[in-house]
Amino acid sequence: MGTGNRNEGFLSHASTVAVLGAGALGAAMATRLGDTGHEVRLWNRTEERARAVAEHAAGVTAVGEVGDAVSGASVVLTVLRDGDAVADVMSDAIDRLDNDAVWVQASTVGPQSAGALAALARDHGVAYLDAPVSGSTAPALQGKLVWLVAGPEDVIARARPLLDDLGSSVLHVGTGVEGSAVKLAVNAWMAASTVAMSDVLALCDALGVDHATFVRVLEAGPLAMPYELQKVGLMDDSSYAPGFAVQLALKDIELAEAAAAPSPLLQVVRDRLEATVAAGHDNDDLAAVDYLRRPSS
Missing domain, CATH: 3.40.50.720 (NAD(P)-binding Rossmann-like Domain)
Structure with missing residues (x-):
């Protein structure tokens, strides 16, 4: 060989x-x-x-x-x-x-x-x-x-x-190939939690809750998730410099859907990622899913 x-x-x-x-x-x-x-x-x-x-x-x-x-x-x-x-x-x-x-x-x-x-x-x-x-x-x-x-x-x-x-x-x-299986689960969680964070920020806005206050509450207890707390800052600043690209997240969600039974959650996440790609943010960081919740979008 x-x-x-x-x-x-x-x-x-x-x-x-x-x-x-x-x-x-x-x-x-x-x-x-x-x-x-x-x-x-x-x-x-x-x-x-x-x-x-x-x-x-x-x-x-x-x-x-x-x-x-x-x-x-x-x-x-x-x-x-x-x-x-x-x-x-x-x-x-x-x-x-x-x-x-x-x-x-x-x-x-x-x-x-x-x-x-x-x-x-x-x-x-x-x-x-x-x-x-x-x-x-x-x-x-x-x-x-x-x-x-x-x-x-x-x-x-x-x-x-x-x-x-x-x-x-x-x-x-x-x-065997368990690494690739675990990776799909991890990336599905990452994409789903990022979409969820964006939607909860929209809820904060509707309720008049300051984002900094929301973050402080999460940081004070067991619900803190460092990755998503970082995303709050990126979303608030509309800062989508490439980290993990939206198009790659979409590819991974499609792989996850192909490997498992249909999931209403993954369908929602995929729809949001597809809409973000369609808005021209395919190569931007996953935080760009938040672009769609902004009044100017």
């Missing part, structure tokens, strides 16, 4: 990592890995995007061909939009992986696609982790992502230096 010699030991801390995907999360991961001493090869289908990241990131080199990015890498980290994109890229690249490489599949693809990707890895003798993350660009840059990892414990141990440099927690949730 690959070009390297098989070695079942741990990866050294300063390893060569191929990051495939230079979107917001992939770029942040590559930057963090470069900052923590890894040699990072960053590939993106649009090469200019990888070059723009590498220009400002120590230890990161933009690579034009995906095969060149993965050849000789200790870890191949896929951070692409969906399962079809990952399958397309890795089908071309997988024969270039070294025998001792670990493929860390961090894209949000859903359990069905994750199973197909695991089978691709298995058919080519590649060590594979189903390993999406909870967290977006800021936690990635700070090394505070939460890994939702499914796979053999020995493979996790081999990839541990990379996982630890990017994350504050590595949660081993199973040995």
Whole structure:
């Protein structure tokens, strides 16, 4: 299969990592890995995007061909939009992986696609982790992502230096594709709670409740949710700088709906996300769902 010699030991801390995907999360991961001493090869289908990241990131080199990015890498980290994109890229690249490489599949693809990707890895003798993350660009840059990892414990141990440099927690949730299943549930909760926060702010306005007072009450008791309390500030400031894009949240809700029985809640969330995309906020942060409640919208 690959070009390297098989070695079942741990990866050294300063390893060569191929990051495939230079979107917001992939770029942040590559930057963090470069900052923590890894040699990072960053590939993106649009090469200019990888070059723009590498220009400002120590230890990161933009690579034009995906095969060149993965050849000789200790870890191949896929951070692409969906399962079809990952399958397309890795089908071309997988024969270039070294025998001792670990493929860390961090894209949000859903359990069905994750199973197909695991089978691709298995058919080519590649060590594979189903390993999406909870967290977006800021936690990635700070090394505070939460890994939702499914796979053999020995493979996790081999990839541990990379996982630890990017994350504050590595949660081993199973040995198959449970990571992708948990990720869908987490993202459904994230999107639903953000839509709920926007609607409750509208209720506050109707009741004459100051948003700061509402937040203070939440912070004083067990109902505080730091992620959504942060969103209150973004919503009040109409500040939707990209963090987790609305279009990606919509993609994940659609994956969740396809994987489960119909849910009235998820239908409402999907409708709100679709309306936000239609209003031109597809690439904005999820907080942009609040745009629709404003009188000027």
